[in-house]
Amino acid sequence: MKITKHEHAYLDIEIRDQHLLIDPGIYTVDFGVQKNVAAISLSHIHDDHSYLPHLEKILQQNPEAKLFGPREVVEKLSGLEVQPVYHGDSFSVGPFTLEFFGDLHQEIHRSIPIVQNVGVLVNDALYYPGDSYTQPEYQVELLAMPASGPWLRISDVIDYVSAVKAKRVFPTHNALLNNNGHALQNARIKEVTESNGGEFRYLDIGESWQL
Incomplete structure (x- = not known):
């Protein structure tokens, strides 16, 4: 399994020349269309995760x-044609x-309605929670951890990474950060990843992690 990180929350998972795309959103500016796409998983309705164009x-x-x-x-x-998932x-x-896994987006503010959100576990190996702290029900090999957002606090991220205890972690959902923000959050x-015995990598846009 080859996982390629694109801008913000957009991930491309490749197995045997077939691709699964996760959350191709509006912040993906340099958008190249992938061929041999078997499936597309969309965590929720916000345009930075499911952008119609x-x-x-x-x-x-x-x-x-x-x-x-x-x-x-x-x-x-x-x-x-979209398959509804729960x-x-x-x-x-x-x-x-x-x-x-899961059903709701993390609260941004009590005045803003909470939308539906699902995390996805791919081949019992890669887990991506969307905009939530929903935990998978199994030990996972690799966690794609949101690192920035109006709903996110770093204290909650630390607790979440510590609870999931994935063997490997990389940050995603981070288009809103500049270099200083990346350094601080990462x-x-x-x-916390290394304190649990795991491996952390920062993937730049277009970089991949092979499992």
């Missing part, structure tokens, strides 16, 4: 790709097994 471009090149997302994503993308659902598409995530 990007999805339309992907589907033009990959009309057989399967889309997955919570019910609100199905409604948002009403012109596309906590505990599991699907197999090509070489990928997707298991979904240092805390790295510290």
Whole structure:
């Protein structure tokens, strides 16, 4: 399994020349359309995670790709065929097994409605929680950990990484950070990851981690 980090929360997982795309959003500026896309997993309705123009471009090149997302994503993308997913659902598409966890986005502020959100576990190895602190129900090999956002506090990130205890961790959801912000957030995530005996890597845009 090869995991490539793109801008913000957009991840490309490759197995045997097939691709699973996670959360291609509006902050992905240099957007190149991948071929051989088997599936696209969308955590929630915010445009930085499910951006219709990007999805339309992907589907033009990959009309057989399967889309997955919570019910609100199905409604948002009403012109596309999206499989609704709920906590505990599991699907197999090509070489990928997707298991979904959770149901709500982390609170941004009490005045802002909370939207649906699902985390996804890929092939029992990579876990990405979307905009939430929902924990997977199993030990995971690799955690894609959100590092920035209006809903995120670094104290909660430290507690979450410590609770999940993934063997490997890299930061994602970080387009809003400048170099100083990356250094600050990454240092805390790295510290707690290594205190649990895990390995931390910062992946720049376009860099990959091979499992």
